[in-house]
Each structure stands twice: as C-alpha cells, then as structure tokens.
Amino acid sequence: MVNLFILKFLKLKLSTHYAGISFLIFIGLLLLGIIQVKAQGNLLVDPHRVIFDGDKKIMNVSLINSGKDSANYSMSFLQYKMTDDGSYEEILTPEPGQNFADKYIRLYPRTVTLGPDETQVVKLQLIRSEELQTGEYRSHLYFRALPIQKALGEEAAKKDSSGISIKIIPVFGISIPVIIRSGESTSALNITDLKFEKADNVSNRLNLTINRKGNMSVIFDITVTHIATNGKVTQIGLMEGTVIYTPNSLRKYKMELESKPSVDLSKGVIHVVCTTKNGTSILKLAEAELVR
Numbered sequence: 001m002v003n004l005f006i007l008k009f010l011k012l013k014l015s016t017h018y019a020g021i022s023f024l025i026f027i028g029l030l031l032l033g034i035i036q037v038k039a040q041g042n043l044l045v046d047p048h049r050v051i052f053d054g055d056k057k058i059m060n061v062s063l064i065n066s067g068k069d070s071a072n073y074s075m076s077f078l079q080y081k082m083t084d085d086g087s088y089e090e091i092l093t094p095e096p097g098q099n100f101a102d103k104y105i106r107l108y109p110r111t112v113t114l115g116p117d118e119t120q121v122v123k124l125q126l127i128r129s130e131e132l133q134t135g136e137y138r139s140h141l142y143f144r145a146l147p148i149q150k151a152l153g154e155e156a157a158k159k160d161s162s163g164i165s166i167k168i169i170p171v172f173g174i175s176i177p178v179i180i181r182s183g184e185s186t187s188a189l190n191i192t193d194l195k196f197e198k199a200d201n202v203s204n205r206l207n208l209t210i211n212r213k214g215n216m217s218v219i220f221d222i223t224v225t226h227i228a229t230n231g232k233v234t235q236i237g238l239m240e241g242t243v244i245y246t247p248n249s250l251r252k253y254k255m256e257l258e259s260k261p262s263v264d265l266s267k268g269v270i271h272v273v274c275t276t277k278n279g280t281s282i283l284k285l286a287e288a289e290l291v292r
Contacts, residue, residue, distance in 0.1 A: 043063070043143070045061060047176070049177050050176065052126050053181040063119065063143065064119050065118050066116070069116065070113060071145060073143050074143075077178075079140065082244070082248050084252050095247050097246060098246055098247045099135060099137040099246075101179065102139040104128050107124055132180065133183075134182055136180065136217055137182070138245060139177075140176065143173055183215075185215065187214030187216045187217070188214055189220070191208055192208070195290075196292070204256070205254055205255065206270065210244065210286070221239065222253070222255065222272065223238055229267055229268050235258075236263060237256070268292055270292065273286070
C-alpha cells in the first residue's frame, strides 16, 4: 500500500525558498495557512493539488529546496486508486469509471537540480484537450529525489570486516494529484452511518460514511458541531481539504472529536455538514444529524 503524498524509503535532506518572496515572509504566510504546500524532509511542493478546469491550459508547480546541499529531482506520473478508508494503492490500469490524465499533460522540465535555498517552477500544459470526454481524469505527479553523483575517489566507501563495500543511498519522493475536469459536474454527496463511540474508553470519536455519486471527484471540508438541549452550538470537529476521488462511491471516516468541559456529548444533537469553497462563497454539499 502506498501513501499518496509521501513515498518514503530513506530520509534525505532537502529545502525552503518561495519564488520571489523573502524567506521570512514565506514562513509567515505558511504559518497563517495562506500558502499550502506538501512537504517531506525539507522538500516543499506548492500547490499540493493541481486542477485543470474551465479555460486553464497551463499550471505551475513550485519545487522548493531549503536544505544545505544541492539536490536532484526527476518528475514522472504514477497512477493510484483510493480505498474506502482514504489510503492509496498504486495501479497500472484504470478502475472502471476511472480515467488517467498523464497522456493529456505535457511536463517540463522533467529533471531539475536545486541548490540550497533555490526554487524551480515546473510547468504542466494541457494537450489534446479536444479528445477529452465529459468527466474527470487523474494522475499523480511524482517528484523523486536522485542521489548526487560524486567523482571516483572523492569519498572512500565504508567497508565491513569481510572487505565488502557498503554505500547507502537515501531516496524518497513526494506526489501530488493532477486532475483534468471536462464538462459540467454532476457530483453530489450524502452522509450515512453516523455512530458515536468512545475510542479506548477515553477520546470521543464519530464514525461516518460519505457517499459520492456523479462524474467527478469532490473536495470538501467536514465540520462537526454539538447542539445542546438549550440550543447552544459548539464546534467539536473539523477536517479540511478531504476528497473522494472517482470512481469511488464512498469513503469511511473516523473523526476524533474535541473534548470540552462545557459540552455534554451524551445529550443533544451531533450535527455534521460537508461544505466546499466556490470562490468567496461556501456551498453546503450534505448534512446529517445524530440525536444523542
């Protein structure tokens, strides 16, 4: 089983510099949540998801290296399917109802070398768009760290007592989804199987299933509130930027709920709502309630 965003074999030092923005400003925006990136080690990738929709033909992805050493990277596409629990498995052929995006994307450059505190912009261009059918296409752009090659004799290899040379080469990668949307979305959500439980008899957990139907993936936030018998509303759970990818029809969630002294979860109503951002507007996609 492969984790979508981080494919880690051995840890490698990498980096941080955001194109055209000073390091301190970049870190400040990052802490405020204005800039969203995917990171592993010291490698940062911005944005963490690429979506071609509407008239978009070219999208940029920034590779950011904040390590003390130079690093090489190669870029390629991998294919994944999502399981019902939200994990990912690499596949070679699409599942029924799934379309791969890689043959409709031109990627350049495909290899980069970044020095300390350097950034490289990788361009993704939509091609052959006239061949796209209504629906969604998805592949995952994989950034793989490559070892820096050193000249012979520059560094002596370590040897064990038997005289066998030992050379450890750390390699890891990070991947982000690249999505093409063609035509109008028919996707919709609904929430089922709400169940409250005590995890390990200590923490509060809400189990739920979110069902998807339609022709495209759905990216959304889950907000959980408690409505007390006196009408007081308190937020007790939030999961942002979650997704159900095509062709999956459902995803099962286990949400840890906040424990607050003023909230009695044995009474009242637990209210769950799924929302998505549409420009400056917030759209409600689905909601459900569990009466305690």
